[in-house]
Amino acid sequence: MKIDLSGKTALVTGSTSGIGYAIAKGLAASGANVFINGRNQDTVDVSVRKLDGVGGKVCGIAADVSTAGGCKALVAALPEVDILINNAGIFEPKGFFDIPDEDWTRFFEVNVMSGVRLSRAYLRSMMTRNWGRIIFISSESALNIPTEMIHYGMTKTAQLAVARGLAQIACGTGVTVNSVLPGPTMSEGVETFVKDLARQNGQSVDEAAANFVKQHRPSSLLQRFASVEEIANMVVYVASKEASATDGAALRAEGGIVSTIA
Template sequence: MKIELNGRKAIVTGSTAGIGRAIAEGLARAGAAVIVNGRTQERVDAALREIRAILPNAELTGVAADVATPEGCADLFAQAPVADILVNNAGTARLNDFFAQDDSEWLDLFQLNVMSGVRTARYYVPNMVKQGWGRVVFLSSESGLNIPKEMIDYGVTKTAVLAVSRGLAELVAGTGVTINAVLPGPTNSEILSNWMKATAQEQGIRQEQAEQQFLKTSRPTSLISRFATTNEVANMVVYACSEQASATTGAALRVDGGVLRSIA
């Protein structure tokens, strides 16, 4: 299967590193004109340099905007008023003690992990419906179904993302616009990789050993027995954004390495 997205404009929020960066590269490789987004101009410029070094003919634009805020989203919309493909990847996770958290920490995470996608979808999807074609992908997580006790707030936001994705797919049914969620499992993204690196240094072991330790203690149901790569997650996202995925909508597409013990 050859995926071609020539003539399509794609926006990937939070795409300066990790899974988002891999998605931006994957969409550009398929021929889409890609808008790379991050909170700072420095990070955006660095990501653009990296992708251009690999794909010198890619059509890339950078927009520095913090999509966790209404003002940041407004900046994104002003600089990128239309999109055929929207990948809501912006998000974060942090280990925490549920009983020690205050309301502001919950609300800050909700703004980034959930409301950023709500705002961008609310802005871009109506025009997709009007033109009769569009692709929207929300990055959820296996943690949205398998809530981790060490970051309950993160699990809650990723469950909310699943609800937004499915509800929006119902709302635009029959329009030619597809809305899906992708659920990564443990992945060598910037955030988790940094956690594993810090754990390895703290315990005086290799990062690969820290990753195996994490899988055994926190995700023992993994069937691949390793972390996924960011490119493996990006491959699923690029497919969901393709012409070939026209009958895939309202779905929760798992790239979790089999962590979730479910056949559906």
């Protein structure tokens, strides 16, 4: 299968590093014109330069999508897209009794409302053009709520509900809305987390990563962290014309952690 996204414009939020950057790279390599997004202009510019020559044209927009104002500014700079990847997100291990109200609000604004606001801005024009892709980067934590960060799990479950509802709104059009659920993935942020664990426990990074999976995701069939490229491969396919019959789905790329068939 050859995925060709030539002529399509894609926006990937939170894409200066990690899974978002890998998705942006994969979309560009498939011919899409890709807009990198992050909060810091210098970081955005660096990421754009790194992707120069990968395939489709790559540009950048600095905007804080965790705020209504930031989303409004982004949409003003880029009024229409064909492919919207709602990837921006934060996580933080913290015990339930230590999570203050403001953390619950902050996680919801970043992980959920960014996708809500941008989907509201772009979905109608996608439906008018009768083609579009909206993809929420959720997590297996949407189904297996992690006790070490319940506030994060809550936002990932909320993304599934939003995505399914939007898919139903776009019913019968050429627009699809889906969620992709990664499991533990070795992005830059997670790598820092694993290195901290290694220091705390007097282990190597590889030992800390393996022990994390065994302790916190024992049902994993993969028995390791996924790479960002492995997640991006799923997302690029879902964004393609070839995935036209995949709609309203929660697509698992979590290495078999969720121990159900469906």
